[in-house]
Amino acid sequence: MSNGAQIFLVMVFATVVLLMQGLVVPVFGESAKNRKRLRKRIADIEASGDSEALSSLLREKYLRNLSPLERRLESLPAMESLARQIEQAGHKMLAYRLVLISLAVGVTALLVSWSYFRMPIATVSIALLAAYLPFMKISMDRGQRMQMFEEQLPDAIDTMKRALKAGHPLGASLKLVSEELDDPVAGEFETTFGDINYGNDVRRAMLGLLSRVPSVTVMALVTSILVQKETGGNLAEILEKIAVVIRGRFRFQRKVKTYTAEGRMSAWVLAMVPLVLFVSLHFTSPDYLPTMLDDERGHKMIAYGFFSGVVGILWIRKILRIEV
Numbered sequence: 234m235s236n237g238a239q240i241f242l243v244m245v246f247a248t249v250v251l252l253m254q255g256l257v258v259p260v261f262g263e264s265a266k267n268r269k270r271l272r273k274r275i276a277d278i279e280a281s282g283d284s285e286a287l288s289s290l291l292r293e294k295y296l297r298n299l300s301p302l303e304r305r306l307e308s309l310p311a312m313e314s315l316a317r318q319i320e321q322a323g324h325k326m327l328a329y330r331l332v333l334i335s336l337a338v339g340v341t342a343l344l345v346s347w348s349y350f351r352m353p354i355a356t357v358s359i360a361l362l363a364a365y366l367p368f369m370k371i372s373m374d375r376g377q378r379m380q381m382f383e384e385q386l387p388d389a390i391d392t393m394k395r396a397l398k399a400g401h402p403l404g405a406s407l408k409l410v411s412e413e414l415d416d417p418v419a420g421e422f423e424t425t426f427g428d429i430n431y432g433n434d435v436r437r438a439m440l441g442l443l444s445r446v447p448s449v450t451v452m453a454l455v456t457s458i459l460v461q462k463e464t465g466g467n468l469a470e471i472l473e474k475i476a477v478v479i480r481g482r483f484r485f486q487r488k489v490k491t492y493t494a495e496g497r498m499s500a501w502v503l504a505m506v507p508l509v510l511f512v513s514l515h516f517t518s519p520d521y522l523p524t525m526l527d528d529e530r531g532h533k534m535i536a537y538g539f540f541s542g543v544v545g546i547l548w549i550r551k552i553l554r555i556e557v
Contacts, residue, residue: 303327321445322375323417331367339364378417383450384483385418390454390476397469403458404429421446435462450479493553500549503542 299307306329316328342363346356389410396406404426411423421442428438439455453475461468514521525531
């Protein structure tokens with residue numbers, strides 16, 4: 234197959250991966266800048282409360298329960314961060330096993346694509362994209378779990394508020410949330426309750442919740458509880474106001490999603506029309522495409538079209554993205 238066909242095949246796989254990952258015009262969410270600021274804020278809070286030492290101790294205890302080989306693999310660079318992402322995605326898997334699965338998928342895709350296509354550029358590209366699929370799955374599951382947690386959080390706060398008004402302590406209100414609601418909020422609050430119940434102080438337990446679910450809404454909840462513990466006040470009233478704010482935030486997000494539906498559809502059309510048109514011409518007018526695929530000028534046109542399409546998608550994504 235010609236170089237033009239190889240380039241187009243790579244474009245197809247790249248576009249499909251972008252669409253599968255949901256990278257095409259997410260309407261709302263925290264930008265990379267805000268996520269970096271949130272991580273810095275969490276690190277500052279943990280440092281002020283000496284929670285980093287606790288995190289290190291938990292990591293060391295986790296590694297001690299593994300075999301020597303697994304302990305060495307889990308101690309490799311970036312494995313701790315990857316393990317945290319896997320945990321936030323709700324999966325029970327060692328980080329090094331995810332890396333091994335990725336390598337196995339990539340090698341398998343490399344062998345299959347080479348035996349079928351015999352095209353170096355397309356083969357390497359397909360193998361790299363296939364190796365990225367397990368990490369993309371973790372990323373997507375993590376995003377869905379975080380979104381589900383935030384959607385359940387107002388109900389969890391209402392449950393805590395009712396328990397506090399009934400005279401229950403904070404720990405009992407967390408336990409009540411874990412019993413009345415579903416996962417993932419139930420599991421996270423049960424873990425937080427377990428931290429407090431087994432002797433950990435409230436500050437470290439709440440910071441542990443924030444570390445497992447790093448989001449602005451959870452930070453608001455954790456901050457309000459920690460401030461109330463230090464300065465006093467009616468925690469039930471504070472939680473009630475936070476629940477109102479969070480629900481208002483979600484209502485605004487849904488309105489934004491409705492108002493920007495046309496723009497998001499434009500991005501999908503921009504991404505898919507060239508591919509659908511190419512396939513249609515391949516079957517309806519097979520003599521029309523070889524000029525583009527075999528000629529050097531056609532290769533440049535394909536590359537320019539792909540680059541322009543990606544720029545258009547990212548530009549629409551930038552226009553429609555509204556931080557809430």
